[in-house]
Structure formats: C-alpha cells, structure tokens
Amino acid sequence: MSDALSLTAAAAAARIRAGELDPSELWHGYRERAAADRHNAYVWVAPDGDAPGVDPAAPLAGVPVAVKDLFCTEGVPSQAGSKILEGYRPPYTATSVERLTGAGAPLLAKTNQDEFAMGSSTENSAYGPTLNPWDPARVPGGSSGGSAAAVAAGSAPWAIGTDTGGSIRQPAALCGIVGLKPTYGAVSRYGMIAFASSLDQAGTFTRDVTDAALLLGAMAGKDPCDSTSVGLPGPIELPSRADLRGVRLGVPEELTGEGIEPGVLAAFERTLDVARELGATVEPFRLPHAPHALAAYYLIAPAEASSNLARYDGVRYGFRADGVRDLLHMYTETREQGFGREVKRRIMLGTYALSSGYYDAYYGRAQKVRTLISDDFKAAWERFDFVATPTAPTVAFELGAKTADPLAMYLNDFCTVPMSLAGIPGISIPNGLSDGLPVGFQLAGPAFSENALLDAACALERAIDFRDAPWRRG
Amino acid sequence: MLSRDQVLHVARLARLELSEDEQRQMSEELSKVLDHIERIGELGDLADVEPTSHVIAVENALRADEPRPCLPPEVALASAPEADMGGFRVPSPGPAPA
Numbered sequence: 001m002s003d004a005l006s007l008t009a010a011a012a013a014a015r016i017r018a019g020e021l022d023p024s025e026l027w028h029g030y031r032e033r034a035a036a037d038r039h040n041a042y043v044w045v046a047p048d049g050d051a052p053g054v055d056p057a058a059p060l061a062g063v064p065v066a067v068k069d070l071f072c073t074e075g076v077p078s079q080a081g082s083k084i085l086e087g088y089r090p091p092y093t094a095t096s097v098e099r100l101t102g103a104g105a106p107l108l109a110k111t112n113q114d115e116f117a118m119g120s121s122t123e124n125s126a127y128g129p130t131l132n133p134w135d136p137a138r139v140p141g142g143s144s145g146g147s148a149a150a151v152a153a154g155s156a157p158w159a160i161g162t163d164t165g166g167s168i169r170q171p172a173a174l175c176g177i178v179g180l181k182p183t184y185g186a187v188s189r190y191g192m193i194a195f196a197s198s199l200d201q202a203g204t205f206t207r208d209v210t211d212a213a214l215l216l217g218a219m220a221g222k223d224p225c226d227s228t229s230v231g232l233p234g235p236i237e238l239p240s241r242a243d244l245r246g247v248r249l250g251v252p253e254e255l256t257g258e259g260i261e262p263g264v265l266a267a268f269e270r271t272l273d274v275a276r277e278l279g280a281t282v283e284p285f286r287l288p289h290a291p292h293a294l295a296a297y298y299l300i301a302p303a304e305a306s307s308n309l310a311r312y313d314g315v316r317y318g319f320r321a322d323g324v325r326d327l328l329h330m331y332t333e334t335r336e337q338g339f340g341r342e343v344k345r346r347i348m349l350g351t352y353a354l355s356s357g358y359y360d361a362y363y364g365r366a367q368k369v370r371t372l373i374s375d376d377f378k379a380a381w382e383r384f385d386f387v388a389t390p391t392a393p394t395v396a397f398e399l400g401a402k403t404a405d406p407l408a409m410y411l412n413d414f415c416t417v418p419m420s421l422a423g424i425p426g427i428s429i430p431n432g433l434s435d436g437l438p439v440g441f442q443l444a445g446p447a448f449s450e451n452a453l454l455d456a457a458c459a460l461e462r463a464i465d466f467r468d469a470p471w472r473r474g
Numbered sequence: 475m476l477s478r479d480q481v482l483h484v485a486r487l488a489r490l491e492l493s494e495d496e497q498r499q500m501s502e503e504l505s506k507v508l509d510h511i512e513r514i515g516e517l518g519d520l521a522d523v524e525p526t527s528h529v530i531a532v533e534n535a536l537r538a539d540e541p542r543p544c545l546p547p548e549v550a551l552a553s554a555p556e557a558d559m560g561g562f563r564v565p566s567p568g569p570a571p572a
Contacts, residue, residue: 091549185530198528227535228528295511306488313489315562317553326568332491344490348481348500349507351488362511367525369514374526406503407510423529447530 005029006472009157009211010238013061023062024051026157027106030064033155034109039131039140041149043069044077044110051106058104059218065105066156068144069113070193071097071202076107080193081115081125081143084338085318094191095223096160096202103218108156111146115340116309117167117195119143120412123403124342131399132175133470134437138396141171141412144205148175151205154471158215159205164195165297166392166416168203169428173391173440176430176469178461180204180212180454183447184423185230187216188223196304197228199297199420207471209429209458213238216450233448239458245279247456250384252287255415261394263434268390271431271441274463275388282388285380289372293418296373298410299353299366300421305343306350312338345406374422381446386456389415391428391440419444427457430466438468475505 004012004021015021034045054062067073070080072090079085093101101107114124122130122145130145132138133153140149144161148171151159161168163181172179180203187202194200204215217236223229249272256268272282314320314334321333339347353362380387393414402409419426424447431441441460445453481501485492492500551557556564 088553091545091552183530185532224537227537228530228532230530230532289517292514292517295514298507298511299514310489314555315564318555320555324565327565328489328568329491330565331489335489336491336493339490341496344492344496345500345503345507347488347490348484349504352476352480352484352504355484355487361515364525365514365520367527368520368523369517370526370529371523372517372520374529405506407506410507410510421529 005033005154008207009063010214012063012157016056016061023054023056026062027051027064030108030156034066034150037150037153037155039133039136039149039153040128041111041130041146041153041155042066042109043079043112043127043146046108054104054106060100060103060105060214062104062106063157064108065100066109066111066147066150066159067097067107068147068159068161069110070117070162071160072191072193073097073107073110076110078110078193080117081113081127082338082340082343083126083319084312084334088318092191095188095225096219097191099219099221100160105218109150111144111150111159113146114143115343116193116305117143117162117164118305118342118346120166120170120409121402122146122171123399124340126340129399132396134176134396138398138437139174141174141392141396143167145171147205148172148177148179151175151177151207152470158207158211160202160215160219161205162192162200162202163420164199164301165420166413168205169416169426169440169442170392170412172205172428173438174396176438176466178206178209178212178430179428180216181426182216182220182450183425185228186220186232186450188221188226188229190223190225194308196301197308198304199301207469209239209454209461212427213454232450236454237451239454241455241459242462243278244275244456244459247280247386248384249275249280249282250285250380250387251282252290252387252389253284254287254290255389255418259393259411259414260390261434264390264394264439267432267434267439268441271460271464272388275460278459278463285383287376287380287418289369289376290418292369293373293421294410294414296366296369297413297417297421298349299362300370302346302350303353303363304350306347306354309343309347342406370421373418377422377424385445386453387444389442391415391442395434395437395439415442423447425450425453427453429457429461429464430469431464432466433468476501476508
C-alpha cells in the first residue's frame with residue numbers, strides 16, 4: 001500500500017481505472033496516515049469504517065481529497081480555525097467541495113489554517129499551530145498551512161485551500177509542493193467562509209503540476225450561487241509541455257531584489273537559467289506600483305474582513321459568551337472571547353480604514369492603487385506571456401519568529417499580493433533547496449490563462465526534477 | 475500613531491470589547507502597520523484613477539427567478555446557541571433609554 005501512497009493522484013487514478021488498485025485500499029491507507037498525522041495538519045479526519053463508495057470511471061476515480069477547514073461541509077465541523085465557530089457543523093456543503101466529491105474525490109479530512117485565513121504561518125489557529133513536515137520547529141506557511149503540510153507529508157494525495165493574498169502559493173513554497181491560485185472567479189466561493197470577498201479564491205495543493213490541472217478542472221465552473229463566479233473559458237487540459245520555446249518571461253525588478261533572502265534569490269536565478277535552456281526568453285521589466293501593493297492589500301483585505309466578520313455575533317451559530325448583561329454586551333463579549341488576536345487586529349484595521357474621515361485616504365485610495373497594479377500587469381502582457389518571481393521572500397521560518405511583529409509577518413506576502421489584487425492566476429512550484437528547506441518559484445499569467453500557465457509550469461517542473469519532498473519518502 | 479481614544483472608538487464601531495492590555499498593544503501594533511500603509515500616500519494625486527472594487531468584468535449576473543427548496547427551520551436553527559419557538563433566542567436589549 002505504501003507504494004500506492006507514493007503515487008501522484010493522477011497516477012493513482014489511472015491505476016484505479018485500469019483495475020490495478022482498489023480505491024477502498026487507497027482510502028484506508030490515506031485515512032490511517034491522516035489519523036496518525038504528527039504535524040497538526042488536520043482538525044477533522046473521516047472516521048474509521050467502510051470506505052465511501054466511489055465510481056472508478058469518475059474523473060477523479062476515488063482519490064480522496066483533504067479540504068481546508070473554512071470550506072463548509074455538511075455535518076462535518078467547519079470552524080475556519082476560529083473559536084467563534086467552535087462545534088459548527090454547517091447544514092450545507094461548499095460548491096467547490098460538492099464538485100470534487102461529485103467528480104469522485106471523497107472527503108478525507110479538514111485541514112488546519114490561520115483563523116479566518118488571516119496569517120502566513122498557520123500559527124493563528126485556535127486549534128494550535130501546524131508544523132512543517134520538513135522541520136517540525138518551523139511553520140508551514142499560511143494561511144492554508146494544514147493543506148500544504150498534509151500534501152507535503154504524504155498523508156493526503158492532494159488538498160484544496162484558499163488564497164487571498166498568497167495563502168496557497170506561500171505555504172506550497174514553504175512545504176516544497178505545487179500550489180495553484182486560479183483566476184478570481186474561476187471557482188465558486190459559495191460555502192467558503194469569507195475573509196475578503198473581492199480577493200478570496202479557492203485553489204489546489206498537489207504533488208505535481210499535472211495533479212493541479214486535474215483537481216482544478218474538477219473544481220472550476222460558474223455557479224448560480226456565487227454571482228461573481230465566471231468559471232474558465234474552456235476545459236482544463238492535462239499539461240504536456242516539455243519545452244518553453246517562444247515563451248517570454250518577464251522578471252519584475254521590484255519583486256526580485258531587496259527583501260528576498262540570498263538563498264531564495266539563488267534558486268530563482270537557477271530556475272531562470274533552466275527556463276532559458278528550455279527555450280524561453282527572460283527579460284527584466286518594471287511593475288512600478290508593486291512596492292505599494294502590500295499597503296493597498298492591507299487596507300482592502302481588512303476592510304472587507306471587518307464587514308464579513310460582522311456576522312459573528314453569537315446569535316445564529318457558533319460560540320456565544322456566557323454571563324452577559326444584555327444584547328450589546330453579548331455581541332462584544334462573544335467577539336472578544338471568540339476571535340483571536342490577529343483577527344481582532346484586522347477587524348480594527350479594516351474598521352479604521354472604513355471609518356468616517358479616513359475612508360477616502362485609506363480604502364478609497366487603496367482601490368485606486370489596485371487599478372494601477374492591474375494596469376501594470378496589463379502592460380506586462382503586451383511584452384510577456386508570464387511573470388516570474390520567487391513565491392516567498394524566505395524559506396520556512398521558526399515557530400514564533402514573527403508572531404510578535406505583525407508587519408514582519410505581512411511582508412511574507414510581498415511577492416504574492418500583487419497578483420491577488422489583479423485577480424490573475426499564479427502557481428508556485430518547488431525549485432530547489434536553501435539551507436535544506438524548499439524554495440518556491442512563482443509563475444503568474446493573464447486572467448484565464450490557466451492552461452498555458454500549467455503547461456509552462458509543467459515544462460519547468462520536469463526540467464527542475466525536484467525529488468526531495470517528504471511525501472516521496474513514503 | 476493611534477491614540478488610546480481612537481482605539482476605543484474603533485473597537486466600539488467593530489463591537490469588540492478590548493481588555494486594557496489589548497488596547498495598549500493594539501495602539502502600538504496598528505500604528506506600526508499604519509506607518510507602512512501610509513506609503514500609499516507617496517503616489518501623489520490619484521484623482522484621475524478609477525477605483526477597482528471588482529477585478530474581473532462581470533455584468534449583471536442574473537439567474538432565473540425560480541422557487542427552490544430552502545433549509546427547513548429546524549435545520550437552520552440547529553446550530554444556534556439558543557433557539558426557542560422557531561426563532562433565535564437572544565438576551566434582552568436592556569431597558570429603553572430614558
């Protein structure tokens with residue numbers, strides 16, 4: 001069985017379809033691994049018992065999937081890493097999860113995350129931090145750190161998460177796996193517990209780029225329950241490209257210099273050489289407003305969060321504080337006791353940015369900067385097919401290293417936030433080690449360029465031939 | 475720098491009851507973050523720039539106005555901290571203002 005557990009999901013699905021692998025054996029193998037996980041990657045694992053019935057002819061052929069806690073799953077705890085949702089079992093399931101189970105991927109487990117997806121280390125979970133499978137003294141990144149750690153450790157074949165400012169790409173980089181954030185609107189947000197609605201987008205954590213294509217293809221699509229969803233213009237093809245002939249890569253000077261660790265930059269430069277050997281042209285260019293992206297993001301995202309999180313009032317679901325005097329006191333005490341520190345910080349920041357007298361200078365201005373950043377990318381697409389950057393400025397850092405300094409934590413998102421603000425797809429693939437820890441390479445493309453982006457990432461992945469990930473060790 | 479009074483005002487708007495310690499920390503931490511955020515002031519006059527609230531062009535997303543089943547009341551109430559008489563039970567809003 002450990003043989004089957006070291007296969008990529010696409011390879012396992014092919015074996016199931018060929019009748020060479022029993023999907024219930026695969027289920028039990030992964031379920032046992034997930035139940036025995038030592039990284040606190042999971043907040044819920046499917047109970048022991050009969051394997052769910054699956055159709056081997058379905059697109060995902062019975063390969064089970066781990067799902068970030070903030071996706072609502074009917075009857076299964078969905079707490080978004082927060083005490084304020086303690087014990088919450090939603091009465092419905094998120095569209096993206098329904099599509100995956102409908103395509104033949106049963107729900108294996110729910111994964112740990114930063115509370116309401118606010119964080120870059122998964123240390124802000126009310127259910128304890130997740131540890132990085134490469135080194136348990138280090139963080140897996142965040143906010144989808146549980147999904148990243150689960151896939152990196154090999155206790156799940158693949159997983160889904162959400163990315164608001166980097167929450168898929170950065171943990172994928174810090175855990176040495178592939179993380180894909182699709183174009184905003186490609187995947188329905190219905191049933192995703194909201195952080196910042198104009199930025200939140202579901203995506204994939206996988207062992208390789210082919211698995212990312214397979215999982216995204218099953219998950220994407222327009223949904224009448226999410227009027228901002230648009231789906232993808234055509235089906236996702238499994239990537240097959242082995243070269244990059246004719247591909248033009250742009251390297252933004254603003255995201256590849258100051259603030260990036262030398263080991264990360266060295267790996268980045270090596271991958272650019274690989275891209276050139278594969279036939280790509282690589283040219284530096286300017287994304288002039290990128291240095292202001294983080295500031296705009298930390299106004300827009302908290303502002304939207306402060307509004308989204310107003311719904312947690314102790315009335316309809318989740319936690320309610322005891323011993324309250326009256327209705328208003330119930331609201332304030334429930335929120336005081338139910339929210340963690342980072343969430344309160346962002347609610348405060350967002351409320352301040354939206355408050356009378358500050359709206360124009362902060363939130364209004366941030367939305368204009370968002371336009372400027374989108375325009376920077378539009379100009380880039382006149383000259384380039386893709387933009388390449390390191391995914392995160394550092395490798396995985398030690399637990400506790402940045403918890404006392406919010407700004408230092410926020411700077412982790414430096415290379416991923418501009419793409420989020422522009423709503424464009426980005427993928428992180430492992431491209432080497434620095435001090436024994438994995439480094440991620442980010443490739444971003446125009447909106448709805450997923451097929452071309454996956455193809456290019458696939459060609460790079462084959463040439464880089466990264467073989468160190470813990471999941472390979474079985 | 476955010477003063478303690480500003481922190482208290484924003485906390486009241488956000489329906490957060492912050493402890494003394496939290497008020498002090500919040501004022502320090504938010505001030506530091508705001509120092510970074512103030513950098514968007516460096517970009518000068520943006521009067522001619524349109525704001526972006528939604529990044530992918532979507533025009534009136536309409537769906538057919540057809541009735542469909544919704545959650546039965548007992549299911550909708552099942553997660554409530556306190557439910558009674560087919561509704562969500564909450565503490566009294568307190569005495570009417572004098």
